[in-house]
Amino acid sequence: MRFRGGWRPVAVLGAVVLGMVAAGITGPAAADRPVQRGLTLATDVAQVAVTPVPCAKQGFELRFGNTGTTAVYADAFLDAAAPLTLSRKLVSSYLPPGYTLKLPIAVNAPRDTAPGSYSIQIRAGDQTLTLPVQVGEAPTDTTGNLARYVPVSASSEHLPVYPACGAVDGDRDSEHWAKTTGWNDATKGAFPDWLQVTFDQPQSVGRVDLYTLNSKQYPAAGYGLKDWDVQAKVGDAWQTVAEVRGNVAGMKSSTFTPVTASAVRVLTLASNEGPTYSRVVELEVYNN
């Protein structure tokens, strides 16, 4: 699902709170406030389907409303059964009368989560809501790509459009750049950056394919990665197993004598537009 909007009321709330603080007005402590009435809770789906892998884009839209005749400042509390994780466990918002805040909530589960039924509890004021969650089987890669469905991390991420997850989502198409299918670091002009995948147990690794940005609008020779090291974590130490220099292609395959590694990363050193950003559309790792 794609998440949209919903943040403006939070910004409004910030302004209201700042105004109250500036005026020396403080409300009663949370525990002393009466239970708020007129609040409503709903979701856009009756049940959330969760695939238990890192980077899965899934969740629901929380609809947090005020049917009262006066504006309120209200909290919604979200709690998920372990081992589910939620992107938000507290939603605090200013709610004008008749207004419903719509807010995306991401739901994830680790890969070893047992398939089955789980639930999310949501409460606000005198309202409670139980949202069923169905966790499915973890998918398995059939192409030999060891980077699929394992945890990915990066030195930094240019969020929300260019997350590290985009570089291991199975989509190599640079024309989809800016649709969260590529990683872009967040430290303009500063190198090195790195992008890493970590295996559940050590794997024999002998080839890394790196797809850098190479679209009609942004060709690799102008915007792609130019120089990088391929590194494998063997024991506790990072070993450089391949070096790429002067690349202008959209995809560069590095093959090397296989090593048994617990993780693989690319350490980026330069891009073709000069000292700006590292951009990876897809990172793939194979036995050989």
Ligand SMILES: [Ca+2]
């Ligand atoms: Ca991708």
